Structure formats: structure tokens, C-alpha cells
Amino acid sequence: MRYRVQTGQGGSWIVALAALVIVVVFAALPFFGSRSLMQDLFFVFTMLTLAQFWNLLAGYGGLVSVGQQMFVGAGAYGVFAAAILWGINPVAGLAVSAVAALVLALVSAVFVFRLNDAYFAIGTWVVAEVARLSFAQWKAVGGGTGTSLPREARRNMWGADWVEQVTGLRAAAAMDVVSYWLALALVVATIGGIYWLMRRKTGLALAAMRDNPQAAASAGLNAGRIKLAVYVISAVGAGIAGGLIFMQNGRVSPDSAFSVIDWTAYVIFIVVIGGIGTIEGPIIGVIVFFLLQSLLADLGSWYLMVLGLLGILIMLFAPRGLWGLISGRTGFALFPIQRRLFIEERED
Amino acid sequence: MIWVDTVVQGILLGGLYALFAAGLSLVFGIMRVVNLAHGDLIVMAAYLILVLVTALNLSPLIALLLAAPLMFAVGWLLQQLVLNRTVGEDVLPPLLVTFGLSVVIQNALLEGFNADSRRIGAGSLEIASFSVGPITIGVMPALTFATAILVTLALQLIFYRTALGRAFRATSDDPDTASLMGIRPGNIFAVATGLGMVVATIAALYLGMRANFDPTIGPARLIYAFEAVIIGGMGSLWGTLIGGIVIGVAQTVGAAIDPEWQILSGHLAFLVILLVRPRGLFPAGGR
Structure with a gap:
């Protein structure tokens, strides 16, 4: 029996080209876009990174x-501690964010991996509270009240001088541009990295574990190790995003950096609304989330109620999210990771 | 002597946490799912009692008797209309739906009652106390603790001595076989969630009489309840009571060292026990 396994789809190169054009436009935005647009997009990019x-x-x-x-908070404090205690440039401080998140991920894994399913969920919440x-x-x-990023640390941010000279922007706006580019780079690297991971053996292993854990184990997969790897990768990613968010914010406090609503609840709704278990889902989700927020943010708690209800309704009636409704009908995927088996010739 | 006092107060505080946890433990024992909105439902029940007490000028105990059947109905409907749709092999839907519910309840309460802290007035009971040797014990904490024991006892009796309890256990062990015997798992789940809400209402009464509450404190109560369930061993009702006591004692001892450490030391006690006894102190089934 001859067969081949195909992952790509016809037209994949069109999608790749479109993605490239979009990224280039976003990268060039600081030269013609407004500052508030960049701040909005910074928010969208960082939330999308967390969602991915x-x-x-x-x-x-x-x-x-x-x-x-917990990892967003660790990343945020990584940047601030590096700048305040050791005088490290905030952009370089993002490396400290990554390390802080990595360490917390490894320590917390000892505890939370003793719990399964729902208990894992609340276990992660408990360790985040402890953090x-x-x-x-x-x-x-700054203890319980938090602290600000020192003025000189903000002023000396790598790249800000160069942006000031090239674009003629004021210092504060130039710092926003640097943060914006970093956020764009982070979200592109995140989506690209996850796509790459999913098309490798890792993606196949994860799909196998999800679809049939017993069969996956009998094929020699070490589920514990793969899950730990996923946990650590997600932690480091969230840590870097957290460092970037609070570097741009300029102020950190335990309550804002470790906010379950801002960094987990919103993120869960983005993924659920867009479509869990796909790369496209969080992208759709973050767009819907941003539109809802622009329309309803003035309504305060009504906004969160609408978001919660939408999440519940989607989970009950369209558990694959908005993207699932699209791709379920057409089989189309922007980031094809499904492996299709084509049997070309049967011997019997 | 001061340490004995601290530990006694901690044990009594543990009664409150055990009440938070009893409903969660019951529902987990039967359905193997965790309701992430449990803490917010307790807070919702506290507001229901508060409304009954202030609007109808009822005593808190009468208000409880009215609120309990209402909350049973809330739990029953919630399970029948929403949560039964999510029961299955996949753990994602029940978790995400109850997480959404938690956010919805919190913000609905914020919208309905604003963010001010409230309290259910209990008159002279609030400050009454009695002495046992050198230790002074508040009547309210003692009452909470006694209620926790009674609730655990009552749930234990329902679980092991009644037809309903048999149906609970059968559904928990094997829903398919249970349904061959004429039991509808969906209905049993709805009754279990309703019962869990009755216990949550009792917990809400003490929550509201002992301290101030506001719409956002639900998740913290959920975490305490969850810790008590895990420490006690999943599915063991008496274990949950002990788990609540462990959290309570850890918190008062931590607070005695430094007031800022109260909550943190409760969590740390939980993590330590998770490390040395991952299946809890009294795992059900003894496996």
C-alpha cells in the first residue's frame, strides 16, 4: 500500500504571502499611524500572544x-527588579522576565502536576495567589503598593533614541514605538513558533495524546514530559509578554501584575470565543474581544457579563468557537496543521 | 497559652472553610467536576439572605429557611439547563462554562449591589462570647463550627443511609448501569447540585454574619474550599472538615506571626500537604 501524508493545503502560499504583507504593514505603521492606534495594537498583540x-x-x-x-506577574517584576535593583536596560530585562517565568514554572510544576483536570486548574490558581x-x-x-519604572531606565530604553532621530517623535512616543515593535515581534514569533511546533512531531504527539491517551502511551509517548514542556513554554511566553506589557505601562503592582481577570479570564474568553485548539481561533477571538471592548468598555461590569455569557453560549452551542464555524463548513485553514492521509494505491 | 488560643480560634475558623467546601466536596464526589463558580454562588446566596433580612425585616435564621429552597432551585436549574450539557469525557467544557458563570455572577452582583462591603446583622450574637478556662470563645465561631459538624453529619447520613444517597453513589460509580436501574443521571446531578447550593446557603449565612463581604470575594472562598477538599482527600466528607480545620489553623498561626501572612500561610500549608500527601489525608477508597 502506498500512501503519503499531507499537511499543507492548496493555496497555502497565498496565505503565507498575505501574512507577510500584513506583518510588513504593521511594522511600517509607526511611520504613518497615530500613537493611539499603536497603543491599541500593542494591547491586541500582547493579548494575542497570551491567548496563543x-x-x-x-x-x-x-x-x-x-x-x-503568575507568569505575567513574574515577567513584569523581572523587568522592574532588573531595572531598579541592577540597573539593567528594560529591553534586556525581558530576558530576566523569561528566566523568572521559567524558574516559577519549574517550581510550580512540582505542585500542580500532582493534580489532574479541574484540580490542576484551581491548583494553578492557588500557586498564582501564592506568587x-x-x-x-x-x-x-514596592511591596503591596507596587512601584514605577525609574525615569532614566525608561529614557535609556534601547532603540528609543534611534526612533526619536528617525521619526522625529517625542521621547515618550518613541518609547511607545519600541514597545510596539517588540510586541509585534513577539506575536509573530509566537504564532510562527507554535505553527512550527504543531507541524513537527510535537504537534502530532499532542494531537495523539488528546485523541487517545492510551494509544499514544502505547506508541511510546511520554505524556508527562510533553505536558511539562508545553507548560514551561507557555510560562516563558507569558512571562516575556508580561514584562513587555508592564514595561510599556511603566508601573507595576502585585494586584495588577497578578490579575486573574486581566491576564487569564480575558485570555480564556478570547480563545473560547475564537475557537480553542486552533491557531486561527485566538486571532479571531482577539479581534472580537477588541471590538467588544471598544463598544462596551464604558459599561463597566456589563461588559464582563456580556463576555462571560458569550463564552458560556459558545462553549455550549459551538464548542469549536467562531473559527470552528468557518472551518467546519469549508475545511479551510490559514495555518494547516491537520495531517491528511492519502492512499494512492491498494495492493488487495 | 497564647498559642493554644490561636490554634483553637483556627480550628473554629476551619469550620467556616469546611462549610464553604462541603458543597464542593459533595458535587465532586458525585460528578467528578469542579464548579469554578462555587465561591460566587456562596456570595450570591449571602446577598439573597441580606435582601431578605433588610427588605422583609426577617431574622437571619428565617431568611436562611427561605433562601435555602430558592438556592436549591437555582442549583437544580443550573445543572438541568446548563451544566448537564457539559457532562462528558472532555473536562474542558464544564471548567470553561463554570468559569464564565463565575465572571457573570460577580459582575451581575456588582451591577445590582455596587462594590460596597455589606454585612448581615446578627444583633448581640455578633459579639457574644463565653470562656473555657483561660480561652475566650466567640459564640458565632462556635456556632459556625457546630454547624459544620452537623452539615457533614447530615450529608454523610444522606449519602450512606437513604435511597437518594444510594442513587448518588450508584451514579457516581457507573452512570450507565445506574440508568439501567431506572435512574436518570441528569436528574441525580441536578439534585446533587441543588443540595450543594443548600449547603452553600448555610455557608453564606455565616460568611455574611461573621465578616464583611462584597461581590468580588467569591474566588478566594472557592480557593479555600478547594484546598480543604484536596487536603481532606477527594470525595471524603469528614476529610473535607479536617481540611478546613488545617487551613483555618494555618491561617491563624500565620496571622499570629505577622498579620500579612494569614492568607499566604494557609496556601503554603496546602502546598506542603500536596507535596507529602498528594491524595490528601483521607483519600476515599483507600487506594
Whole structure:
């Protein structure tokens, strides 16, 4: 029997070309776009990054976490501690964010991986609370009330001078441009990285574990190790995003950096509304989320109620999300990761 | 002596946490799902009691008697209309739906009652106390603790001595075979969630009488309840009571060292137990 396994679809190169054009336009935006547009897009890019990593965790890895705010917070404090205590440039501080998230991920894994399913979810929430309360005790970075990024650290941000000279923008706007480019780079690297991961053996392993854990184990997959890897990757990603978000914000406090609503609830709704378990889903989700927020943000708690209800309705009646409704009808995928088996010739 | 006092107060505080956890433990024992909105439903019940007490000028106990059947209905309907649709092999839907519910309830309460902290007035009971040797015990904490024991006892009796309890256990063990015996798992789940809400209402009464509450405190109660369930061993009702006591004692001892450490030390006690006894102190089935 001859067969081949195909992952790509006809027209994939059109999608790739379109993606390239979109990224180039976004990258050139600071030269013609307004500052508020860039701030909006910064928000969209960072939320999309968090959503992609939560989706990797829950949608592909089957690990529903309600504790991703721990890594956002660790990343945020990474940048601030590096700048305040050791005088490290905030952009370089993002490396400290990644390391802080990595360390917390490895330590917390010892605890949360003793729990399964729903208990894993609340377990991650507990360790995130422990992290929040512990960081609130760290007096050198402001304790419970938090602290600001020192002026000189903001002024010396790598690349800001260059942007100032090239675009003629004021210092504050130039710093926004640097943050914006970093966010764009982060989200492109995230989507590209996850797509690459899913098309490799890792993606096949995750799909196998999700579809039939017993069969996957008997084929020699070590589920524990793969899940740990997914947990750590998602943690580091969220950590870098957190460092970037609070570097741009300029102020950090335990309650804002470890906020379960901002960094986990919103992210879960983005993924669920868009479509869990796909790369396209979070992209659709973040667009819907941003539109809803622009329309309803003035309504305060009504906004969150609408978001919660929408999440519940989608989970009940269209569990594959908005993208699932589209791709379910057409079989179309922007990021094809499904493997199709074509049997070319039968011997019997 | 001060340490004995601290531990006694911690044990009594544990009664409150055990009440938060009893409903969660019951529902988990039967359905193997965790309702992430459990804490917010407790807070919702507290507001229901508050409304009954202030609007109808009822005593808190009478308000509880009215609120309990209402909350049973809320739980029953919630399970029949929403949560039964999510029961299945996949753990994602029930988690995400109850997480959404948690956010919806919190914000609905914020919209209906604003963010001010409230309290259910209990008159002279609030400050009454009695002495046992050198230790002074508040009547309210003692009452909470006694209620926690009674609730655990009552659930234990329902679970092991009644036809309903038999149906609970049968559905928990094997829903398919149970349905061959004329049991509808969906209905059993709805009754279990309703019962869980009755226990949550009792917990809400003490929550509201002992301290201030506002719409956003639900998730923290869920976490305490969850820790109590895990420490006690999943599915063991008496274990949950002990788990609540462990959290309570850890918190008061932590607070005695430094007031800022109260909540943190409760969580740390949970993590330590998770490390040394991952299946809890009294795992059901003894496996």
C-alpha cells in the first residue's frame, strides 16, 4: 500500500504571502499611524500572544490553567527588579522576565502536576495567589503598593533614541514605538513558533495524546514530559509578554501584575470565543474581544457579563468557537496543521 | 497559652472553610467536576439572605429557611439547563462554562449591589462570647463550627443511609448501569447540585454574619474550599472538615506571626500537604 501524508493545503502560499504583507504593514505603521492606534495594537498583540500560549496549554496540551497571571506577574517584576535593583536596560530585562517565568514554572510544576483536570486548574490558581502574596512582601520593588519604572531606565530604553532621530517623535512616543515593535515581534514569533511546533512531531504527539491517551502511551509517548514542556513554554511566553506589557505601562503592582481577570479570564474568553485548539481561533477571538471592548468598555461590569455569557453560549452551542464555524463548513485553514492521509494505491 | 488560643480560634475558623467546601466536596464526589463558580454562588446566596433580612425585616435564621429552597432551585436549574450539557469525557467544557458563570455572577452582583462591603446583622450574637478556662470563645465561631459538624453529619447520613444517597453513589460509580436501574443521571446531578447550593446557603449565612463581604470575594472562598477538599482527600466528607480545620489553623498561626501572612500561610500549608500527601489525608477508597 502506498500512501503519503499531507499537511499543507492548496493555496497555502497565498496565505503565507498575505501574512507577510500584513506583518510588513504593521511594522511600517509607526511611520504613518497615530500613537493611539499603536497603543491599541500593542494591547491586541500582547493579548494575542497570551491567548496563543494559553491555547497551546489548554487547547493542544489539555492543561486548563487559571494561573497564567503568575507568569505575567513574574515577567513584569523581572523587568522592574532588573531595572531598579541592577540597573539593567528594560529591553534586556525581558530576558530576566523569561528566566523568572521559567524558574516559577519549574517550581510550580512540582505542585500542580500532582493534580489532574479541574484540580490542576484551581491548583494553578492557588500557586498564582501564592506568587501574588509573596511578591507583595518584596519591599525593594514596592511591596503591596507596587512601584514605577525609574525615569532614566525608561529614557535609556534601547532603540528609543534611534526612533526619536528617525521619526522625529517625542521621547515618550518613541518609547511607545519600541514597545510596539517588540510586541509585534513577539506575536509573530509566537504564532510562527507554535505553527512550527504543531507541524513537527510535537504537534502530532499532542494531537495523539488528546485523541487517545492510551494509544499514544502505547506508541511510546511520554505524556508527562510533553505536558511539562508545553507548560514551561507557555510560562516563558507569558512571562516575556508580561514584562513587555508592564514595561510599556511603566508601573507595576502585585494586584495588577497578578490579575486573574486581566491576564487569564480575558485570555480564556478570547480563545473560547475564537475557537480553542486552533491557531486561527485566538486571532479571531482577539479581534472580537477588541471590538467588544471598544463598544462596551464604558459599561463597566456589563461588559464582563456580556463576555462571560458569550463564552458560556459558545462553549455550549459551538464548542469549536467562531473559527470552528468557518472551518467546519469549508475545511479551510490559514495555518494547516491537520495531517491528511492519502492512499494512492491498494495492493488487495 | 497564647498559642493554644490561636490554634483553637483556627480550628473554629476551619469550620467556616469546611462549610464553604462541603458543597464542593459533595458535587465532586458525585460528578467528578469542579464548579469554578462555587465561591460566587456562596456570595450570591449571602446577598439573597441580606435582601431578605433588610427588605422583609426577617431574622437571619428565617431568611436562611427561605433562601435555602430558592438556592436549591437555582442549583437544580443550573445543572438541568446548563451544566448537564457539559457532562462528558472532555473536562474542558464544564471548567470553561463554570468559569464564565463565575465572571457573570460577580459582575451581575456588582451591577445590582455596587462594590460596597455589606454585612448581615446578627444583633448581640455578633459579639457574644463565653470562656473555657483561660480561652475566650466567640459564640458565632462556635456556632459556625457546630454547624459544620452537623452539615457533614447530615450529608454523610444522606449519602450512606437513604435511597437518594444510594442513587448518588450508584451514579457516581457507573452512570450507565445506574440508568439501567431506572435512574436518570441528569436528574441525580441536578439534585446533587441543588443540595450543594443548600449547603452553600448555610455557608453564606455565616460568611455574611461573621465578616464583611462584597461581590468580588467569591474566588478566594472557592480557593479555600478547594484546598480543604484536596487536603481532606477527594470525595471524603469528614476529610473535607479536617481540611478546613488545617487551613483555618494555618491561617491563624500565620496571622499570629505577622498579620500579612494569614492568607499566604494557609496556601503554603496546602502546598506542603500536596507535596507529602498528594491524595490528601483521607483519600476515599483507600487506594
